[in-house]
Amino acid sequence: MSTTDTTPSRPGTALIGVLATLTGVAPLATDMYVPGLPELTRSLVTQPSTVQLSLTAFLVGVVVGQLVLGPVSDGVGRRRVLLAGAALFSVCSLACALAPTIEVLNAARLCQGMAGAAGMVVSRAVITDLFHGVAAARKFSTLSAITSAAPILAPVLGGAVLAVASWRAVFGALAVLGLIQVAGVLVWVPESLPPSRRTSARPSATLRAMGRLIRRRALAAQVLSLCFGGAAVFTYITGSTFVFQDLYGASATETSVIYGVNALGSMAGSILFGLFVGRMAVGRLLLTGIAISLIAATALVVLLATTGGSRIIVWACLFVVITAFGLFYPAVTAIAQEAGRDAPGATSALLGGGQFLLGGAVSPLVGVIGTTSALPMASLITACLSLATLAALYGRRRVPLRRRGNSW
Secondary structure: OOOOOOOOOHHHHHHHHHHHHHHHHHHHHHHOOHHHHHHHHHHOOOOHHHHHHHHHHHHHHHHHHHHHHHHHHHHHOHHHHHHHHHHHHHHHHHHHHHOOOHHHHHHHHHHHHHHHHHHHHHHHHHHHHHOOHHHHHHHHHHHHHHHHHHHHHHHHHHHHHHOOOOHHHHHHHHHHHHHHHHHHHHHHOOOOOOHHHOOOOOHHHHHHHHHHHHOOHHHHHHHHHHHHHHHHHHHHHHHHHHHHHHHOOOOHHHHHHHHHHHHHHHHHHHHHHHHHEOOEOHHHHHHHHHHHHHHHHHHHHHHHHHHOOOHHHHHHHHHHHHHHHHHHHHHHHHHHHHHOOOOHHHHHHHHHHHHHHHHHHHOOHHHHHOOOOOHHHHHHHHHHHHHHHHHHHHHHHOOOHHHOOOOO
């Protein structure tokens, strides 16, 4: 596999396709069963709030899985972790499909999230192993576009399955997807980390490696930038349904359309990054993306405070925020992974785990600071993006001038 910035061969294209599928499986598993939640609640004779814990359990599993499996892959190799993760994802999905009680389902969802995290965290490390510079950045833009597409496809695919079968069939379909991933890894994903480049997989060594990475100020700043940016997106996800439906009277269908259009915007941002990288420096694209997001969020705050806003104003501003974030996300991922190239798995774990941790902690604040207008949500998004921008600027200043080439 070439590490230069050339057009990939057919096996290279297949490799990125498999890695993109591995990256997108967790978002699929997050949302694919959502249309069947009412039926699931009746089937397991439980309460909606208890069923919601299955989503929380899955997200907790994704965080823990990334923080653990990323560094582990630095010690034992990428392929072994990917195969184990995909196989366990299939087993856990089958356990969800056969769950006799909500307690069993929630436990299986926790394990499913941990297994699904393997694809998310290790795929970034594989790209860092095999590609460098602009070539790696373009691969990250592909993964980002696929991740953006997953939330659009998940409810549609789930609804199609539910049209002909029960909620259990949704998890059955995910189990089959896990088996397809195992086959894809076996056929198209080589071991990208030779034994000579591996580190110790002992917990103490893992902690030392992550501590060493965090002490690199440029890397730590980019990790923080992604974490705060991710917190802004989590705030948008948790707060916008309330804003559009309860405040502006949108129906559930209309809200789904809004989410879908915004997700397409995120995909477009990632695709634009792939088109412009190589012509513009990655760092400049990063700052452009986060700055546009911040400007749009700030404009939304000003408009809400002065005019009260409207559905179309809120939608338009959030669309720009999410689209620009699609430009920012692959850029910050590429820069951080390049800075942590000596431990790509641990670096990927910091990026993914930190993003979900901070996002999960910040997003509930929308309900705490107020729900009588869209202003609290917009203000929190703006605050998170402000911190993300400051962290990105600080990280950029910490990069030595000799490493700031025309492409980086």
